[in-house]
Structure formats: C-alpha cells, structure tokens
Amino acid sequence: MSATLEDLKKTFAFAVPADVLAKLDPAKPLTAQGVDSLAMTAMAVAVQNAFGVKISVAEGLKLKTLNDVLAFVNKAR
Amino acid sequence: MMNFAAHLLLEKARLWPERIAARCQGKSLTYAELVRLSLALGGLLRGRGIGPGGKVFIVLPDSFSFLACFLGCMLGGVVSAPLNSRLRRQDYVECLADIEPALVIASPGHEALAAAAAAGTPALVLDDQGLEPLLRDAPAVAVHPAQADDVCTFFVTSGTTGHPKVVIHRQEDFFAVGTYMGKFFGVRQDDILLCSAKMGHAYGMFGSLIMPLQVGATVVLDTDKPTPENSLRLLRTEKVTVFMSVPVIYTMLLMSLDAREEALSGLGQVRLCFSAGEALPEAVFLGWRARTGLEIWQGYGSTETMTFVIGSRPPLIVPGVAGRVIEPYGAFILDENHCPVPSGVPGQIAVRGNTVTRGYLNEPEWTRSIFTADGLLLTGDMGVEHDGLFTVLGRMDDMFKAGGLWVSPMRVENALLSHPAVAQCAVTGGDAGAFSLVRAHVVLKPGHEAGPELVEALRSHALELLPDYMAPTDFVFHGSLPMTPSGKIQRFVLRQDASNG
Numbered sequence: 319m320s321a322t323l324e325d326l327k328k329t330f331a332f333a334v335p336a337d338v339l340a341k342l343d344p345a346k347p348l349t350a351q352g353v354d355s356l357a358m359t360a361m362a363v364a365v366q367n368a369f370g371v372k373i374s375v376a377e378g379l380k381l382k383t384l385n386d387v388l389a390f391v392n393k394a395r
Numbered sequence: 396m397m398n399f400a401a402h403l404l405l406e407k408a409r410l411w412p413e414r415i416a417a418r419c420q421g422k423s424l425t426y427a428e429l430v431r432l433s434l435a436l437g438g439l440l441r442g443r444g445i446g447p448g449g450k451v452f453i454v455l456p457d458s459f460s461f462l463a464c465f466l467g468c469m470l471g472g473v474v475s476a477p478l479n480s481r482l483r484r485q486d487y488v489e490c491l492a493d494i495e496p497a498l499v500i501a502s503p504g505h506e507a508l509a510a511a512a513a514a515g516t517p518a519l520v521l522d523d524q525g526l527e528p529l530l531r532d533a534p535a536v537a538v539h540p541a542q543a544d545d546v547c548t549f550f551v552t553s554g555t556t557g558h559p560k561v562v563i564h565r566q567e568d569f570f571a572v573g574t575y576m577g578k579f580f581g582v583r584q585d586d587i588l589l590c591s592a593k594m595g596h597a598y599g600m601f602g603s604l605i606m607p608l609q610v611g612a613t614v615v616l617d618t619d620k621p622t623p624e625n626s627l628r629l630l631r632t633e634k635v636t637v638f639m640s641v642p643v644i645y646t647m648l649l650m651s652l653d654a655r656e657e658a659l660s661g662l663g664q665v666r667l668c669f670s671a672g673e674a675l676p677e678a679v680f681l682g683w684r685a686r687t688g689l690e691i692w693q694g695y696g697s698t699e700t701m702t703f704v705i706g707s708r709p710p711l712i713v714p715g716v717a718g719r720v721i722e723p724y725g726a727f728i729l730d731e732n733h734c735p736v737p738s739g740v741p742g743q744i745a746v747r748g749n750t751v752t753r754g755y756l757n758e759p760e761w762t763r764s765i766f767t768a769d770g771l772l773l774t775g776d777m778g779v780e781h782d783g784l785f786t787v788l789g790r791m792d793d794m795f796k797a798g799g800l801w802v803s804p805m806r807v808e809n810a811l812l813s814h815p816a817v818a819q820c821a822v823t824g825g826d827a828g829a830f831s832l833v834r835a836h837v838v839l840k841p842g843h844e845a846g847p848e849l850v851e852a853l854r855s856h857a858l859e860l861l862p863d864y865m866a867p868t869d870f871v872f873h874g875s876l877p878m879t880p881s882g883k884i885q886r887f888v889l890r891q892d893a894s895n896g
Contacts, residue, residue: 332847332850332851332854333868347650347651347652348650349622349623349624349647349650349651350623350624350651354620354622355622355643355644355646355647355798355830356798356863356864356868358647358650358830359797359798359827359830359831359832359868360868362827362828362830362832363827363832363868363869366827367869373827373828374678374828375676375677375678375679375828375829376678376682377828378646378827378828378829378830379646379649379650379678379679379682379828379829381650381828382650382651382652
C-alpha cells in the first residue's frame with residue numbers, strides 16, 4: 319500500500335515543531351517554510367527509519383517538498 | 396609595534412573614512428565609525444581597570460557591537476575570548492572557571508549573563524541599539540604597543556570529554572592569517588563578503604573580520620542563525636560578491652530552490668563561493684556548479700591552526716578532495732610513530748606553519764599531546780595524499796561534526812545517561828542524505844520499551860541539557876554495546892555497522 323501525505327506528517331511529528339508541521343504546503347520547498355537544518359536532518363532520519371529506505375546524497379538534494387518526499391518513499395519501497 | 400587591530404583599522408580610516416566596513420540589519424558602519432567605536436570601547440574597558448593582559452568574554456551575535464568589542468579589546472591590549480553564543484549556561488560556567496575574565500559582554504537575556512552572575516564576574520549587557528549611547532562619552536584608548544608574541548585571543552572549542560579547550564592565539568598569528576589567506580583568496584577592496592560561520596569561531600573571525608578589514612572591503616553581518624532564507628536574502632539584497640559558508644548551507648540552498656525557478660539568478664554578483672567546516676559532498680559541489688556556474692572553493696583547517704592549511708580553488712578543484720597545501724604551510728601524513736608514510740598510504744595529518752597555536756590554556760599535558768618531537772601539529776584527522784592532493788578521511792578519536800560544529804560524544808552520552816530509562820549509551824556521527832547528524836546507540840534499563848514515545852522523551856531530555864546541534868536526531872536501540880576487553884565502548888564498531896546497514 320502506498321504511503322500518504324498523512325502517514326508522512328505523522329512520521330515527522332517529533333522532527334518538526336507542531337505549528338510548522340500543521341502549516342506545511344506539500345508543494346512548496348520545506349526550507350522556505352521555517353524548516354531549519356536540524357529539522358531537515360531529523361526528517362531525513364525519520365523517513366529512513368519509518369519506511370526502510372536509504373537516502374543518498376544526490377537523491378536527498380532533490381527532496382525539496384513534501385510531495386517530493388512522498389513520491390520518493392513510494393517509489394523506493 | 397604589532398597590534399593587529401591597529402594595523403587593520405587606523406590607516407584605512409585615514410585613507411577611506413567613508414568606505415563601508417560593515418552592514419548589519421540594513422544599517423551601514425563606515426571605517427571611520429568603526430575605528431571611533433572600537434577606540435571608545437577600549438577606553439571604556441580601560442576606565443573599568445581592564446588594560447593590557449586583562450581578559451574579556453564576548454558573547455554577542457555577529458553585529459557592529461561584536462566588531463567594536465573585539466577590535467576595542469585588541470587595540471587596548473586586552474585578551475578577548477569570543478565565544479559561540481549557542482552554548483548552554485553550564486558551558487559558560489566552565490569557560491569562566493578556566494579563563495577567569497574580568498568582564499563578560501553579552502546580549503540582553505543571554506545565558507552567559509546568568510553564568511557570570513553565578514561566578515561573581517562583572518557583566519556588560521550590549522546590543523547594537525545600546526552601542527552608541529554606551530560609548531558616546533568614552534575616551535579613545537591609547538593603542539597598546541603589542542609585541543608579535545603577545546597573546547591576544549582565546550578561541551574555545553570542544554574536547555572529546557566535552558570540557559572546553561581554550562586555544563591560544565597571538566598577534567603574530569593574526570598578521571600571518573591576513574597576509575597568507577589574503578593571497579590565497581585574492582579578496583579585493585570592492586568585494587562584499589558574507590560568511591555563514593559566526594565570529595565566535597576561528598572560521599567566522601577570518602571570514603567576517605580579518606579578511607574583509609584587511610583589504611578595506613565590506614562585510615555583511617547576520618545576527619541570526621544562518622538559514623537558506625537569510626543567506627539568499629542577504630546575497631541578493633546586499634550584492635554579496637564573496638560567499639563563505641559550510642556544506643549544510645549549500646545543501647539547504649540547493650534544496651530551497653524550486654525546480655521551476657530560474658537558476659540562482661539573484662546570485663549574479665557572487666564571484667567566489669567557499670566552503671569549510673566539513674567535507675563538501677561531491678553531489679553538492681556538482682549541484683551548485685550546475686545551478687550557478689560557480690565552483691565552490693574548499694578549505695581544511697582547525698581552531699589550532701587558526702585558518703586553512705589545505706585548500707582548493709579553480710581550476711584545480713577535485714570534488715570530494717580537500718586540496719593542496721596552501722603557502723606557506725606544510726602538511727604531512729604520519730604513521731603512529733610520527734614518521735612520514737609513502738604517498739597513497741593513510742595516516743594522521745600533521746601540519747606546520749606560523750599561525751599554529753602554542754597550545755591550550757592551563758592544559759600543559761593536552762598541549763604536549765598535540766605536537767610531535769619535531770614541532771608538527773597533530774590534527775587528530777586521518778588523511779591520505781596522492782600527487783600533492785590531500786583527502787581527509789575522518790577523526791582518529793571519537794569526535795565528529797554535525798552541521799559543521801564539533802560534537803563531543805562523551806558529553807552527549809552523559810546527558811542521555813542522566814535519563815532514568817538509559818542503562819548504557821554511545822554516540823557517533825552519521826548521515827542522512829547530505830546532512831551530518833548525531834546518532835545515539837542506547838541500551839535500555841529493564842522495564843523500559845523502545846518506541847516513538849521514548850525516542851521523543853530522550854530527545855527532549857537531551858535538548859534540555861545540550862546545545863541544540865548536539866542533541867541526537869537518530870536513536871538506535873541495542874541489547875548490548877560492543878566493548879573492548881578493558882570495558883570501553885567501541886564506537887568505531889557502531890559507526891561501521893551503521894554505515895553498512
């Protein structure tokens with residue numbers, strides 16, 4: 319079964335402050351929405367652990383939006 | 396006389412009083428104003444009985460106040476300790492005990508003020524709004540006729556145990572950094588510089604103070620934490636020409652650009668991009684070149700060397716490699732007996748050069764341990780050399796960097812061990828995508844169960860006790876940890892397991 323945006327947001331609950339997470343626009347770059355480097359790192363870890371995928375450096379650079387992350391997870395699984 | 400602050404400022408203020416020395420929060424500071432404020436700050440300190448040899452902490456964001464305090468100290472012969480302003484109260488308590496300054500200068504509400512109060516050290520609360528009123532009536536200090544060998548600055552860096560190491564630098568070191576790095580970078584008077592590293596670190600001190608002021612250029616100061624939004628905004632609005640940053644910021648900048656957006660067009664003025672602090676991933680180098688047409692220069696150095704001893708610049712940049720030795724430094728790869736190894740054989744990187752520290756404050760044993768019998772500085776980094784090109788392979792001890800800042804594993808472990816669920820733990824560096832991170836390997840006490848709630852509890856606990864960049868982002872639970880026969884945790888085994896898994 320494919321992961322959904324909601325699954326993704328649940329995964330990020332402890333990586334990103336709740337107020338920032340609630341307002342995230344899935345189509346906009348995360349870095350432009352108050353997600354700092356510490357939170358980005360925690361999100362990358364959460365994705366790897368929750369979905370059992372490995373993010374390479376080159377792939378990681380392309381995961382700019384929540385939609386990008388979702389597509390990556392569903393393709394990699 | 397060898398007073399570096401006088402060398403930086405006095406002649407330039409005569410030659411170009413109206414030239415802009417610094418920009419911060421939309422305001423400009425001319426060279427003439429910077430000299431006046433710095434001399435007055437020195438005078439204010441002198442009025443408080445703090446003169447040559449006296450010691451002062453500077454715990455301020457990058458700002459006009461920071462520049463005036465640092466340069467004012469140096470003009471008056473006062474030894475300054477510019478400190479990272481993101482540390483926790485306990486860090487400042489330890490630094491105060493080590494250095495025993497006569498005064499702590501910090502921004503309103505800062506943790507360092509509470510530490511100063513507890514230690515009974517006088518404090519001065521300062522921000523840019525308070526700078527002019529504070530100094531309006533202060534007399535200009537008589538410039539201290541410093542000698543080359545005079546200690547002028549302490550940089551504080553983390554040690555493996557978490558106890559701060561106080562790295563001593565002298566007037567001569569500043570002069571040499573200015574001269575040699577000036578040649579390497581070729582920064583010009585008409586350049587506008589932005590450096591993501593803060594001036595409490597040797598890298599930031601170089602990028603935001605030594606290099607721009609040395610040539611009479613303009614520095615753009617960011618009082619906030621560097622973020623891609625801030626950096627991009629300042630690069631564009633301030634027409635920055637030289638951007639000095641760290642890999643995590645280049646990564647975030649690449650990730651903040653929408654695929655449809657025109658290739659970093661607002662960076663049109665930037666002619667030089669530089670990265671240091673951590674190894675720059677090849678994919679980031681290539682991505683940046685594809686988007687901007689610019690190749691990122693790289694540097695390798697340490698607080699102990701004060702500046703970069705190995706570096707690369709176009710047309711000789713090999714992605715993923717630190718580069719070649721920068722004039723006039725020497726770099727060597729040594730075996731465990733401190734003998735040079737043949738080209739291509741990994742060993743410890745050792746360096747020579749006249750900006751290298753003479754040692755750590757109050758720590759003669761640590762100081763002895765970082766020098767070979769021939770006087771080479773042992774960096775603690777493993778490296779390999781091929782045809783004059785150096786690659787840095789990682790630390791020999793358990794220290795590591797996350798987001799470009801040093802993390803002491805024992806300090807993070809002690810914080811986690813103070814949580815009631817933790818029986819044993821070991822902390823290592825790791826990575827996810829292009830981000831470097833702090834990973835905690837934890838053995839739980841009986842009756843506690845690994846799960847998302849516990850992870851969150853452990854992370855919150857760590858955030859209360861540690862600077863934010865040291866708090867682990869990844870928790871791995873183990874039944875037991877790999878140990879040596881003598882009972883030490885084998886962190887290297889955990890590191891290998893993680894990179895293979």
